[in-house]
Amino acid sequence: MDFVTSSAQTELRKTPLNALHRKLGAKMVNFGGWDMPVEYPSSGGLMAEHKAVRGGVGMFDVSHMGDIRIHTGKTAGGALAAVQHLSMNDASKLAIGQAQYSAMLYPQGTFVDDVIVHRLGEDDFLLVINAGTREKDIQWVRQNTAGFDCVVEDLSDAYTQIAIQGPRAVDVLQKLTDANLAPIRNYWFTHGTVCGLPNRLIARTGYTGEDGFEIYVPSEVAASEAVWNSVIEAGREFGIVPCGLGARNTLRLEAKMALYGHEIGDSINVWESGLDRYCKMEKGDFIGRLALANASAAPLKRTLVGIETVERGIARDGYRVFDPAGEEIGVVTSGSPSPTLSRNIALAYVPPDFAAIGTPLCVEVRSQRIKAQVVPTPFYKRAKKPAPQAAGSA
Amino acid sequence: MGYPANFRYTKEHEWVNVEGSVATIGITDYAQSELGDVVFVELPKVGAKLETGKSFGNVESVKAVSEIYAPASGEVSEANPELSNKPELLNSDPHGAGWLVKVKLANAAELASLMDGAAYEAYIAQKGKEASA
DSSP states (O other): OOOSOOOOOTTSBOOTTHHHHHHTTOEEEEETTEEEEEEOGGGTOHHHHHHHHHHSOEEEEOTTSEEEEEEEOSSTTHHHHHHHHHBSSOGGGOOTTBEEEEEEEOTTSBEEEEEEEEEEETTEEEEEEOSTTHHHHHHHHHHHHTTSSEEEEEOTTTEEEEEEESTTHHHHHHTTBSSOOTTOOTTBEEEEEETTEEEEEEEOOOSSSSOEEEEEEEOOHHHHHHHHHHHHHHHGGGTOEEOOHHHHHHHHHHTTOOOBTTTBOTTOBHHHHTOGGGOOGGGOOOTTHHHHHHHTTSOOSOEEEEEEESSSOOOOTTOEEEOTTSOEEEEEEEEEEETTTTEEEEEEEEOGGGOSTTOEEEEEETTEEEEEEEEOSOSOOOOOOOOOOOGGGO | OOOOTTSEEOTTSEEEEEETTEEEEEEOHHHHHHHOSEEEEEOOOTTOEEOTTSEEEEEEESSOEEEEEOSSOEEEEEEOGGGGTOTTHHHHOTTTTTOOEEEEESOGGGGGGSBOHHHHHHHHHHHHHHHHO
16 A cells, blocks of 8 residues: 655655644645645544534644735835736725735736735735745745835745634634634634734634634744644634644535645636636736636636546546546546535536536546536535624624 | 454555465555545455555545555455445454455465564554654
8 A cells, every 4th residue: 555644754844833733643744845734533534624624613734825915115005006916806895804815827817826815904915825836926926026116025934824614613713812703704804812912813714615714823833832722722612623634625625615736727727717706807907817808708628617426436636537428528626525425526627518517427537437427516515604793893 | 453463464554364275355454544534445356366566456535545455466256345335444444344355365475475463563663753753
């Protein structure tokens, strides 16, 4: 047998919580050059972690994510102009304290990375980027903001980022902060004291398809471990468990959230990825806009669909997709058994002619072609709760 | 979980237990714990020929597919019928009810090069040390 878990390699990068993960007995893997927990046998493993997040609460070390702050240079407005130039969503629509899903594009309309843009102040933004693309992203941002009157700061190593996710996340975190969490809406954030640390960023964001928060604390090891342990302690009554990248992946896949290098990348454009609603063509020029405008005139060559295997077998990343006649038509970008649905789900790029719900397809699983069909996405959507009051009214 | 002394073990974490002319093959407790939740097992059909060191099937956990390598050559006389509906037997009872195939060995002498229980335990203890180094 061969396993995905890796032994410790000195060249891998480590988050401030690395020693703690190892002490907890986590299975570690190399994820984009980072030594990260994939699952915690002490939590019951991937399935148990996944179910804890769907039904209660789980916590993740996501400190490997990068953070870039872009703020005012000599005159106000330069940072906003830079962010608008760099990203496809419309950052001018953000209120202070609000965040948005967006992406940085190459001139050809394909993805440098997807990002969450937080508006910290009138002309002050925090971009949260992927771990595996950190250096590339930072270089890209510096290069493409050179002509703008703004200051770019790489804060990636300044924060330990912990995601607390699940329907009980709000109850856990509320025990640890003076900030009133109830009025914070999805994709909004505030600052507050967390575990005694003043002025911490608390964002109602995540990558699980569940309600939850991401908190940013200083990257000093002792402080980071103290926060982690406080969250565990506060979450005990709600059954909190530490969760690894394995559950993070199955959770985001069920919610059809894109993963860089899989659903999005430097050879996939925005229209193909189906992320149109985060791309604001009318906001003015931005990198990639012209190519996308031209591309929208031509018919799409491929589009991202959800599929489910009908016969026994699991469609995994990179497996080839065929039409029922045996013609190769596409490829699986992510696939896994779904712990919530107990079905084998996957995302795949196929020509638009094969994108209708119910379309029969085949996936090549090792040497066999097994039957699959197109299904609606997201595979999982959390039940709607009554919307909380607006942030300003608290 | 202990490693039965009378089994023989490969460096790739398969075990083989010879009773008379039949050898039963499975994966070790260490292997199942590394894999995590097993959700799918793909086994050869009765009559299939196994060749030492070659892949003869797959075990899938939620996160990955792992190949199973034959600890010895021989012909498959039985594949565990329980595993198609209960793949989790590999996690709960890897040295017992989670067995994979029974094989008529081509050359029983091949097994002499494999580890016994004590040697295998020492082998995985060493791997554990490397992992936490």
